[in-house]
Amino acid sequence: MNTSSLTTNRTDDLILTLNAPYTSIEIVIAVTATLGNLLVCVAVIQDRKLRTVTNYFLVSLSLADVCVGAIAIPCAILTSIGLPHNNLKLCTLMLSILTMLTLSSTLSLVSIAVDRYIAILNPLRYKSIMTPRNTFICILCSWSLSAVGGLLPVMGWHKSPSTHRCLFTQVIDMTYMVFFFTFIIFVLPLTSMLLIYARIFSEVRRQIQVTAKLVTKDSSAGKKETGIKREIKTATSLFTIVFLFVVCWAPLHVMNALILFCLPCYIPPILLDTAIILSHANSALNPILCAYKLKSFRNKFIAVFCHRNNNIKPGAQAAHHSNIFT
Secondary structure, X not given: OXXXXXXXXXXXXXXXXXXXXXXXXXXXXXXXXXXXXXXXXXXXXXXXXXXXXXXXXXXXXXXXXXXXXXXXXHHHHHHHOOOOOOOHHHHHHHHHHHHXXXXXXXXXXXXXXXXXXXXXXXXXXXXXXXXXXXXXXXXXXXXXXXXXHHOOOOOOOEXXXXXXXXXXXXXXXXXXXXXXXXXXXXXXXXXXXXXXXXXXXXXXXXXXXXXXXXXXXXXXXXXXXXXHHHHHHHHHHHHHHHHHHXXXXXXXXXXXXXXXXXXXXXXXXXXXXXXXXXXXXXXHHHHHHHHHHOHHHHHHHHHHHHOOOOOOOHHHHHHHHHOOOO
């Protein structure tokens, strides 16, 4: 065995050793993301009262997160050690899956923001606009756009690796990661969502002020004020999911930009692995956030775990329906 071969084997062993903690954490995240998001889907399927337009978009988000845990993370683990060897097409596909699922998650979050925008700023036309049919068409379009945008590297926007190993930085073109993945998939939708939620909170605040002046004159105004407060609680809960998405993904996008624009800059591998883990962890945190912020999901999760009937007595049905997002 010559010196270069010995050096290569030692390098391979070192990579496997250094990725052991990374792989262990990724496996935990994968299991948590898969099971947790499956629970969200089961909750909506089992409970008719959870089958609302907003929750359909949440299910779409959960399905993307299930795929992250069941498919994307295992692919990330394999490619982190250079697998598969000598198969560029399969390698590019494995590296592109997470991008596709991230785009699907982003579009689901945008759809949720638009849904809440229509519900609060145009409540009289909400049911005629956000019908189940229109909702499913919107979800289908989101997944279709995600497939096209996420699989662009498979269609040719990738580099020709200098080795037989399937390594992210040697296969995926960083111009794609920064100009498309960061700016088009992350920055533009994020800006749109921030503007939408800012408009929502501004409108809700205005409605609360108007209603507060009428509450002493009209008893029905009190009910309207309660409904408005419930809407802002819902919007706040959903905005928290967006905020968590930004916190988890921003570090990786910043590092990708540094890799492309700052060639002398050195990013320690452990820092890059941490950013990757954080981005994947977002998929595991979403169901936890649903359980914590959305009372209807929390109650259903408890019912599923305790194997008890979640049916509600007729007298309490109306109250439960009014609190479906609280």
